[in-house]
Amino acid sequence: MAPSLHETRHDGDDVEPQSRQHVLRVDEMRSQGNTVVSMSHWRKPDPLAPLFETAHGLVLLPEGWDSYGAPKISLFYAERALDLVSALMRRNLPLPALVPTTARGVQLEWHTRGIDLEITVESLSSVGVYFEDHRTGETYEEEQLEPASFVKLDQLIGKLAARRG
Amino acid sequence: MASKEEYQDDPSIPNEAELWRRISPDQVVHDDNLGRFRPTSAAFNDSSDGTPMSVDLAAIVVANGGDANTTLAGYPGCFLVALTAEQVRDPVKGKQGVQREPLSTNPAHAYVFGKKTGSVKGYLARCSRWIVSPRP
Numbered sequence: 686m687a688p689s690l691h692e693t694r695h696d697g698d699d700v701e702p703q704s705r706q707h708v709l710r711v712d713e714m715r716s717q718g719n720t721v722v723s724m725s726h727w728r729k730p731d732p733l734a735p736l737f738e739t740a741h742g743l744v745l746l747p748e749g750w751d752s753y754g755a756p757k758i759s760l761f762y763a764e765r766a767l768d769l770v771s772a773l774m775r776r777n778l779p780l781p782a783l784v785p786t787t788a789r790g791v792q793l794e795w796h797t798r799g800i801d802l803e804i805t806v807e808s809l810s811s812v813g814v815y816f817e818d819h820r821t822g823e824t825y826e827e828e829q830l831e832p833a834s835f836v837k838l839d840q841l842i843g844k845l846a847a848r849r850g
Numbered sequence: 851m852a853s854k855e856e857y858q859d860d861p862s863i864p865n866e867a868e869l870w871r872r873i874s875p876d877q878v879v880h881d882d883n884l885g886r887f888r889p890t891s892a893a894f895n896d897s898s899d900g901t902p903m904s905v906d907l908a909a910i911v912v913a914n915g916g917d918a919n920t921t922l923a924g925y926p927g928c929f930l931v932a933l934t935a936e937q938v939r940d941p942v943k944g945k946q947g948v949q950r951e952p953l954s955t956n957p958a959h960a961y962v963f964g965k966k967t968g969s970v971k972g973y974l975a976r977c978s979r980w981i982v983s984p985r986p
Binding site for chain 2: 742743746750751752753754755756782784785786787788789792794796797798799800801803805813814815817819824826828
């Protein structure tokens, strides 16, 4: 059986231990019928702190943030994406961009070293993956990659990390 | 709302027609492979209400006396990109259709319909051209 993402082994001390154990504590304050989500208690481990900052901003985007009526970004999908990147990051892998999607989710993106890699989190049970290597012509695309197959995701990340500019 | 089967590519929209789409500041990424900022592929998806991706037909905007600022009006901070109908219709990379869908508030409104896989969205993102860019 393929390992789950959290069981995937990496080579060495690629990410500080606390990065894998980041804590997201959500304080919900109900005021006048609205739910106010505070993510001020996020621990911000270096080197992933910029992603946490970005995620914080994304979940605070108002409804209609894209000018076409997109709903608010799900806190849970943002957290899922941070869990993923915490587990996948390794030495020599640049931080991805983190962008919102119109389906309440977020997308992690790398566009470097001749490779495009995008991981879309719009569900808690699977992720979308798009990989294209412009140098070799290799492509991989899966709309719903389930955790049991995350070894494939780790392989794609490994290709990006191993690639030199 | 029309069902997916009811959307039909409109041959009266020429291949050279420009399709304008607003881009939120949160949807801009730097593509090292291209050496420039561009919209994320996530900006080229269908709407969350199930309708296809909205665009404005530039020719209709201009024919009504408008310009890029007309499409951006009411959306401060947004940028604007253009795709051509030919690009979205590309039978290999795009595989989309374009249908007019005028609104009472926006006669230039149209839909770009078709399945938007990761590769299709990535193609649309990479071939889009800035009309109003984050780095003028």
